[in-house]
Amino acid sequence: MQEHAVREPIIFDVSKPGRRASSQFPPSPPGAARAHASLPEHLLRKQPPLLPAVSELQAVRHFTRLSQMNFSIDTHFYPLGSCTMKYNPKVCNSLAMLPEFLGRHPLAPEAQSQGFLECMYELQEMLKDITGMKGVSLTPMAGAQGEFAGVAMIRAYHRARGDLARNQIIVPEAAHGTNPATATMCGCEVREIPCDANGDVDLDALRAAVGPRTAGIMLTNPSTLGVFERGIEQVAGIVHAAGGLLYYDGANLNAILGKVRPGDMGFDVIHMNLHKTFSTPHGGGGPGSGAVGVGARLLPFLPIPIVGREAGRYRWLAERDVPQSIGRLSGFMGNAGVNLRAYIYMRILGREGMVRVAEFAALNANYLMKRLLDAGFDAAYPMRRASHEFIITLKRQQRDYQITAMDVAKRLLDYGFHAPTTYFPLLVPECLLIEPTETEAKEEIDRFCDAMIAILREMRESPEQLTSAPFTMPVRRLDDVRAAKQLDLVWKAAGDI
Amino acid sequence: MPYIPHTPEDVTEMLAVIGAASIEDLFDEIPAALKTSVLAEVPTALSEMEITRLMGERAAADGRPLSFLGAGAYEHHIPAPVWAIATRGEFYSAYTPYQAEASQGTLQVIYEYQSMMSALTGMEVSNASLYDGASALAEACLTAVRANRASSSRRVLVPRTLNPTYLQVAESIAGNQNVAFESVDFDRTLGRTLVDSLRPYEGHDFTALVIQQPNYFGVLEEVDELVDWAHANKMLVIAVVNPTSLAILKAPGLWGAPESAVRGADIVCGEGQPLGVPLASGGPYFGFMTTRMQYVRQMPGRIVGRTVDSQGRPGFTLTLQAREQHIRRSKANSNICTNQGLTVTAATIYMTLLGAEGLALVAEASLARTAELVAALTAVRGVRCVFSGPRFHEAVVALDRPVGPVLAALAERGIFGGLDLSDRFPELGNALLVCATETKTDADIARYAGALAELQNAAVPARGAA
Numbered sequence: 014m015q016e017h018a019v020r021e022p023i024i025f026d027v028s029k030p031g032r033r034a035s036s037q038f039p040p041s042p043p044g045a046a047r048a049h050a051s052l053p054e055h056l057l058r059k060q061p062p063l064l065p066a067v068s069e070l071q072a073v074r075h076f077t078r079l080s081q082m083n084f085s086i087d088t089h090f091y092p093l094g095s096c097t098m099k100y101n102p103k104v105c106n107s108l109a110m111l112p113e114f115l116g117r118h119p120l121a122p123e124a125q126s127q128g129f130l131e132c133m134y135e136l137q138e139m140l141k142d143i144t145g146m147k148g149v150s151l152t153p154m155a156g157a158q159g160e161f162a163g164v165a166m167i168r169a170y171h172r173a174r175g176d177l178a179r180n181q182i183i184v185p186e187a188a189h190g191t192n193p194a195t196a197t198m199c200g201c202e203v204r205e206i207p208c209d210a211n212g213d214v215d216l217d218a219l220r221a222a223v224g225p226r227t228a229g230i231m232l233t234n235p236s237t238l239g240v241f242e243r244g245i246e247q248v249a250g251i252v253h254a255a256g257g258l259l260y261y262d263g264a265n266l267n268a269i270l271g272k273v274r275p276g277d278m279g280f281d282v283i284h285m286n287l288h289k290t291f292s293t294p295h296g297g298g299g300p301g302s303g304a305v306g307v308g309a310r311l312l313p314f315l316p317i318p319i320v321g322r323e324a325g326r327y328r329w330l331a332e333r334d335v336p337q338s339i340g341r342l343s344g345f346m347g348n349a350g351v352n353l354r355a356y357i358y359m360r361i362l363g364r365e366g367m368v369r370v371a372e373f374a375a376l377n378a379n380y381l382m383k384r385l386l387d388a389g390f391d392a393a394y395p396m397r398r399a400s401h402e403f404i405i406t407l408k409r410q411q412r413d414y415q416i417t418a419m420d421v422a423k424r425l426l427d428y429g430f431h432a433p434t435t436y437f438p439l440l441v442p443e444c445l446l447i448e449p450t451e452t453e454a455k456e457e458i459d460r461f462c463d464a465m466i467a468i469l470r471e472m473r474e475s476p477e478q479l480t481s482a483p484f485t486m487p488v489r490r491l492d493d494v495r496a497a498k499q500l501d502l503v504w505k506a507a508g509d510i
Numbered sequence: 511m512p513y514i515p516h517t518p519e520d521v522t523e524m525l526a527v528i529g530a531a532s533i534e535d536l537f538d539e540i541p542a543a544l545k546t547s548v549l550a551e552v553p554t555a556l557s558e559m560e561i562t563r564l565m566g567e568r569a570a571a572d573g574r575p576l577s578f579l580g581a582g583a584y585e586h587h588i589p590a591p592v593w594a595i596a597t598r599g600e601f602y603s604a605y606t607p608y609q610a611e612a613s614q615g616t617l618q619v620i621y622e623y624q625s626m627m628s629a630l631t632g633m634e635v636s637n638a639s640l641y642d643g644a645s646a647l648a649e650a651c652l653t654a655v656r657a658n659r660a661s662s663s664r665r666v667l668v669p670r671t672l673n674p675t676y677l678q679v680a681e682s683i684a685g686n687q688n689v690a691f692e693s694v695d696f697d698r699t700l701g702r703t704l705v706d707s708l709r710p711y712e713g714h715d716f717t718a719l720v721i722q723q724p725n726y727f728g729v730l731e732e733v734d735e736l737v738d739w740a741h742a743n744k745m746l747v748i749a750v751v752n753p754t755s756l757a758i759l760k761a762p763g764l765w766g767a768p769e770s771a772v773r774g775a776d777i778v779c780g781e782g783q784p785l786g787v788p789l790a791s792g793g794p795y796f797g798f799m800t801t802r803m804q805y806v807r808q809m810p811g812r813i814v815g816r817t818v819d820s821q822g823r824p825g826f827t828l829t830l831q832a833r834e835q836h837i838r839r840s841k842a843n844s845n846i847c848t849n850q851g852l853t854v855t856a857a858t859i860y861m862t863l864l865g866a867e868g869l870a871l872v873a874e875a876s877l878a879r880t881a882e883l884v885a886a887l888t889a890v891r892g893v894r895c896v897f898s899g900p901r902f903h904e905a906v907v908a909l910d911r912p913v914g915p916v917l918a919a920l921a922e923r924g925i926f927g928g929l930d931l932s933d934r935f936p937e938l939g940n941a942l943l944v945c946a947t948e949t950k951t952d953a954d955i956a957r958y959a960g961a962l963a964e965l966q967n968a969a970v971p972a973r974g975a976a
Contacts, residue, residue, distance in 0.1 A: 025625065037864060058759055067865070076858075079615035084609070086599070098605060113570065122918065124921060128569060128571035131568060143549060143552065190836040193840035194835035344675055344792065345791070345792025350791065373533075423611065451513075483612075489819040491820075492818050496829040503628040503636065
């Protein structure tokens with residue numbers, strides 16, 4: 014493959030004093046300079062901040078070129094496990110960006126907000142139904158904040174009952190890192206438990222872990238190991254009998270949409286990643302939205318605000334309506350625009366489309382897993398069905414060819430595929446967590462398999478093609494150690510003031 | 511089937527490879543008793559044409575009123591290139607730049623963003639964003655607890671001139687880690703926090719003092735003396751700032767008297783929305799956080815660094831990840847993972863287009879329009895300005911009657927007249943927080959003042975009016 018370097022200078026290097034995109038400057042009202050000068054001298058800025066000075070075309074070209082240095086769903090197959098990189102329908106964005114929605118101030122009166130509130134109310138109702146929960150709050154702004162809300166509600170529930178000793182959160186060791194980090198943020202202790210050889214929670218270990226200090230357990234189902242937790246009813250029984258509650262991490266909800274509901278599995282609280290399952294854009298690292306759903310026991314503790322309906326009118330439910338709420342988590346009402354995109358997506362899918370999401374996500378994942386096994390790769394759990402994702406372990410290839418999961422990931426970029434998630438979950442050595450999603454065509458999956466087969470051949474014949482990859486990206490493999498040791502985080506550190 | 515590309519032949523071939531008889535077989539590990547029946551609350555599918563019509567109707571129902579609301583979210587002109595570029599699929603549909611070599615675009619944008627936010631706030635380092643301004647303050651308080659080794663109290667001093675929702679959010683989030691907040695009252699005439707009201711806390715152990723500039727009432731705090739007082743009392747300073755205002759107001763990195771030993775705020779955070787992000791009912795926005803280099807390892811969230819590749823050429827990557835949840839799990843600085851990459855992209859494009867000069871013009875024009883608005887409103891019978899302190903682009907005015915019905919009547923006429931403060935600040939009487947930015951014209955302000963005058967003059971003044 015041809016090496017080619019695409020470079021784009023840093024915007025500050027393009028900048029030239031006196032150059033401006035002046036059509037973007039507001040007209041100065043008559044009193045502007047006077048108003049500025051009337052402010053107390055010692056509170057004013059003496060030197061302007063070091064921001065770029067460029068023309069509009071220079072700015073447009075710079076950022077357009079930067080965009081072209083990205084892999085994205087719109088340009089590449091992006092099988093990043095646990096992230097559900099499915100197609101983000103264009104219409105969800107264009108309708109959420111109608112001028113009335115974009116211009117709506119978050120504190121606009123309810124009487125003039127019925128159109129928006131109706132969308133949010135219906136979104137809450139749909140999410141309740143899909144998850145089997147009794148109440149939903151759309152406030153959390155990402156999955157991790159949804160997790161926070163969930164664990165904070167569990168804590169509030171125990172406290173409200175005077176059960177103050179319950180401050181332990183049980184987390185399977187395969188869990189996403191946000192789970193234990195969340196438990197800590199909620200002031201809880203983390204107790205990790207192992208999984209058995211088949212990827213299910215070790216029920217004996219769970220029985221040994223629960224007790225009068227158990228606040229709850231955080232589970233993803235299908236788990237981060239890419240398999241359905243078959244003992245979920247027993248898990249629920251054990252935790253509930255011990256007085257704890259069950260938290261469902263919705264990272265993998267795509268796998269079971271319309272097939273089985275967390276509420277029916279025995280979960281008391283769930284967060285959903287609307288940016289995964291309901292296809293709102295990942296945006297290069299957010300915004301997400303982490304709506305939470307709860308069963309009856311946790312209803313009084315939902316984060317506010319929530320949309321309520323009375324006599325055909327919609328209104329915000331806040332402190333007075335939900336006095337035991339764990340409170341507010343955002344300055345207003347969460348990532349409303351993300352929620353709007355999820356709403357539009359769900360209305361387009363409809364009830365008949367929901368179940369197809371899970372079905373075709375599972376079909377693609379199981380097909381891809383089988384093809385990779387046939388090609389000579391090892392699955393971490395070959396005896397299990399893949400859910401919407403699965404794990405390949407390169408332990409054998411590492412032993413035989415000294416090739417790592419990182420090498421394979423980087424080489425896949427050269428073949429035009431975003432790499433799967435690597436080195437997660439932590440307990441499977443040299444792993445690739447692969448999630449094709451339901452929106453990929455068979456041909457694309459086949460091409461990915463062809464690339465994996467070619468890479469397998471390269472391991473034997475030309476391993477330097479892997480260890481030195483990537484060759485075709487704007488940069489070659491980056492020096493992470495140097496990045497952390499010789500910190501260069503801003504173009505010019507505060508030299509402007 | 512919306513967005514699912516499989517033909518019947520595809521399905522047959524794929525099932526044959528898998529060795530399954532049907533798609534349903536792929537779910538055979540789920541206990542049968544748990545399987546879901548029909549989703550009754552999810553309506554049947556709509557085509558793109560139908561949903562377009564529905565959303566158009568709902569949007570039209572809410573209309574486009576003339577709004578003088580601020581209180582943490584501000585209407586500014588957003589240059590056309592900002593979202594035209596930010597919604598390019600390569601930005602919009604990418605994820606966190608885990609594979610740095612295939613994400614140089616996003617990474618360089620964040621590096622440029624970090625540079626711009628550091629410059630704007632006068633601080634040494636910035637993270638890649640947090641969720642919003644309110645949650646950024648919560649994270650700033652937790653950062654201060656980690657950073658201030660001289661304090662073991664986990665107590666934070668918070669003036670009542672801080673946006674009250676920010677305090678609520680900080681309590682919801684940091685309260686779970688036993689961080690406690692102590693309220694400090696403000697001067698009723700000036701509308702700002704006096705150092706005298708901080709005296710009772712001298713000699714007590716507090717982690718940090720929060721200073722919002724401009725404060726919730728739009729009034730400018732005397733930041734220099736507040737910062738020096740906090741540092742003299744071994745507290746860190748957490749600045750909560752409006753980024754637009756920083757084009758003309760002193761950067762938090764320089765707060766404090768020029769001769770003071772430790773100059774500047776220690777942690778700066780705030781709401782990034784004014785930088786090219788639409789109001790959009792409250793989000794997605796983004797929170798920013800900048801700090802001193804010495805505290806960089808205490809910061810939460812992603813950070814991008816510049817490094818070199820194997821050929822020695824410059825490139826960008828996520829760095830200092832040992833602070834984060836995916837590495838440190840229960841010992842991480844925060845649980846934050848996904849943040850607000852797309853709105854940060856928009857803000858970076860916005861700041862690039864406006865530059866220091868354009869941003870200062872936006873700030874000046876907003877300042878001037880608010881002064882005009884206050885003059886126009888207080889010329890109406892029974893309306894007065896509540897605080898005498900210097901302001902940025904918001905102000906508190908008081909009516910001679912309850913605010914709620916007046917606001918409702920204005921809204922009927924297509925005018926959002928501001929935010930009723932009488933619930934949260936009853937001591938201010940019938941108070942109203944109003945805002946005007948560069949988007950408001952003379953005619954807009956005259957329309958509001960005219961409508962208010964009609965309402966004020968039509969009704970008999972309320973008893974006991976001020």
